[in-house]
Amino acid sequence: MSYAKWFIPVCIGVSILFAAAVLVLTIATLMFRANVKKKYDRGNFSG
Amino acid sequence: MADVILLLSIVSIWIAVLESIVIMSGAIRFVYRQNRGVLVRSGQLDDFPTVTVMVPAHNEELVITATVEHILQLYYPPDKVQIIVIADNCTDRTADKLKALKARTSYKDRDLLILERTGTGGKSGALNDALKEATGDWICVYDADAAPEHNALYFLIQKAMEQPERYGAVFGRNKARNRGQNLLSQFINLELITIQRVHHTGLWELFGLGTIPGTNFIVKRSLMEEIGGWDEHAITEDTAVSFEILGRGQLIALAPQAEAYQQEPERLDVYMKQRQRWAKGNYKVVVDNIHQLFNRSSWRIKLHVLYYAASYFWFMVAIIVSDLIFIVNLVYQIIALFHPDTLSPFQFSSDLYVYLVIAWALMYYIYVLQINLGLATDIGQSNVRNFILSCVSYFTYAQLFLVISLLAFWSMIVDKVTGRQSKWYKTKRFG
Numbered sequence: 001m002s003y004a005k006w007f008i009p010v011c012i013g014v015s016i017l018f019a020a021a022v023l024v025l026t027i028a029t030l031m032f033r034a035n036v037k038k039k040y041d042r043g044n045f046s047g
Numbered sequence: 048m049a050d051v052i053l054l055l056s057i058v059s060i061w062i063a064v065l066e067s068i069v070i071m072s073g074a075i076r077f078v079y080r081q082n083r084g085v086l087v088r089s090g091q092l093d094d095f096p097t098v099t100v101m102v103p104a105h106n107e108e109l110v111i112t113a114t115v116e117h118i119l120q121l122y123y124p125p126d127k128v129q130i131i132v133i134a135d136n137c138t139d140r141t142a143d144k145l146k147a148l149k150a151r152t153s154y155k156d157r158d159l160l161i162l163e164r165t166g167t168g169g170k171s172g173a174l175n176d177a178l179k180e181a182t183g184d185w186i187c188v189y190d191a192d193a194a195p196e197h198n199a200l201y202f203l204i205q206k207a208m209e210q211p212e213r214y215g216a217v218f219g220r221n222k223a224r225n226r227g228q229n230l231l232s233q234f235i236n237l238e239l240i241t242i243q244r245v246h247h248t249g250l251w252e253l254f255g256l257g258t259i260p261g262t263n264f265i266v267k268r269s270l271m272e273e274i275g276g277w278d279e280h281a282i283t284e285d286t287a288v289s290f291e292i293l294g295r296g297q298l299i300a301l302a303p304q305a306e307a308y309q310q311e312p313e314r315l316d317v318y319m320k321q322r323q324r325w326a327k328g329n330y331k332v333v334v335d336n337i338h339q340l341f342n343r344s345s346w347r348i349k350l351h352v353l354y355y356a357a358s359y360f361w362f363m364v365a366i367i368v369s370d371l372i373f374i375v376n377l378v379y380q381i382i383a384l385f386h387p388d389t390l391s392p393f394q395f396s397s398d399l400y401v402y403l404v405i406a407w408a409l410m411y412y413i414y415v416l417q418i419n420l421g422l423a424t425d426i427g428q429s430n431v432r433n434f435i436l437s438c439v440s441y442f443t444y445a446q447l448f449l450v451i452s453l454l455a456f457w458s459m460i461v462d463k464v465t466g467r468q469s470k471w472y473k474t475k476r477f478g
Binding site: 014 | 054399413
C-alpha cells in the first residue's frame with residue numbers, strides 16, 4: 001500500500017510526541033500527589 | 048477496506064488522546080494554582096444576594112428529611128434563603144415528612160415552602176412550577192438525595208460574585224456518599240472524580256467552559272426566566288439548559304470548593320437505566336445543537352458541541368471498531384494455532400497494526416493517569432485500592448459505557464421511527 005510510505009513516519013512522529021506529553025503529565029501528577037500528601041499528611045485518612 | 052478502517056481507528060484514537068492530553072494539562076494547571084491558594088470564608092455576607100433553593104422530590108421519603116436539614120443548615124444568612132421543596136406526584140410519605148420537619152420549632156422562622164404538585168414534565172416540570180414561586184436573585188438546585196457541605200452555597204455565590212455580569216450559572220462538585228458500598232459504587236466514584244476533577248477543571252481552566260450538573264449549582268433567576276424555564280421534553284434538562292446559557296453569552300463557572308454528596312446507584316440495573324437516560328439525553332442535545340457548528344454561534348458553543356459529539360459518537364465508534372479489530376485478530380490467532388491456513392479478515396499492510404496498538408496503549412495509559420490525578424486532588428482517595436481499580440476499570444466498568452451508548456442510540460432511533468415519547472426515569476434511592 002502506497003499510503004504506508006508516508007503514514008508510518010506520521011505514526012512514529014505522533015507516537016513520540018504523545019509519549020513525551022504523557023511523560024510530562026505523569027511527572028506533574030506524581031509531583032502534585034507528593035506535594036498534597038506532604039501538605040495534608042494523608043496517611044491518616046482512609047478512602 | 049480493512050486498511051481504511053484501521054487508519055480511521057488510529058486517527059480517531061489519536062484525537063481522543065490529544066483531547067485527553069489537552070484537558071489534563073488544563074486540569075494540572077488548575078490544581079497547582081488551587082493548591083497554592085488559601086481557602087478563605089468571609090464573615091461579611093451583607094452584600095450577598097438572595098437565593099431560592101429548589102429541591103424536586105418524587106417519592107423521596109427515604110432521604111428527603113436529611114437533605115432538607117442539610118440545606119437548612121447551610122452557611123448563608125437565613126433571611127436571604129428561600130427553600131422550595133417540590134413533592135412531585137408523590138405516592139409515599141415525602142410531603143408528610145416535609146411537613147413534620149417544617150413544624151419543628153428550630154425551623155419555624157425559616158422560609159420553607161412545600162409545593163405538592165400533580166402536573167407533568169418530571170423534574171423539569173417540578174422546577175418550572177417552583178420557579179413561579181421563587182423570589183431569590185439566584186436559583187440553587189439540589190437533588191432530593193443531596194447532602195451539600197456546610198459552605199457549599201456560600202462558595203457557589205462567592206464565585207458568582209467575582210463576575211456577576213458574566214457568570215450566568217455556577218456549579219460545584221458532587222461526591223459519591225456511598226462510594227464504599229460495593230464494587231459498582233467504587234467504580235462510579237472513580238468516574239465521578241475523573242469527570243469533575245479533571246474534565247470539568249481542565250475545560251474551565253483552558254476555555255472557560257462549564258456544564259451545569261443536575262444538582263449543586265446556581266443560576267440567575269432572570270436568566271432562567273428569559274430562557275423560559277427548564278425544557279420539559281429534555282431527558283437531560285441540565286445539559287439542555289447549559290447550551291441555552293452559553294448561547295446567551297453567559298459563562299457557567301466552576302466553584303471547586305462547593306461540594307455536595309449524592310447517592311450513586313448500588314445495583315447494575317439501576318445504573319444502566321440511569322446512564323442510558325443520560326446517554327440518550329446527551330445524544331438528543333448533540334443532535335439538537337449540531338447546527339451550531341455551522342452557524343455564527345460563539346466558539347465556546349462550537350467547542351461544547353464538538354466535545355459532546357466526540358465523546359458520545361465519534362470516540363465511541365472508534366473504540367468499538369478498534370475493540371472489534373483486537374478481538375477478531377485475537378480469535379483468529381488462536382484458531383491459526385490449530386489451522387495455520389486460517390487468515391483474519393483484518394489483514395494490514397506493513398507494520399500499521401503496531402501503531403494501532405501503540406495508540407491504544409497511550410489511550411489506556413492516559414485514562415489511568417487521569418483517574419489518578421483526580422484521586423490525588425481528593426483527600427484520602429489516592430490509595431493502592433483505587434489505583435488497582437483505576438487500572439482494571441478500563442476493561443470492565445468503562446466497557447459498560449459502550450453497551451449503554453449502543454442501547455441508548457438504539458432507543459433513540461426507535462423513538463424517532465415510531466414517534467415514541469421518551470420516559471423520564473427517576474434513579475432509585477437506597478436506604
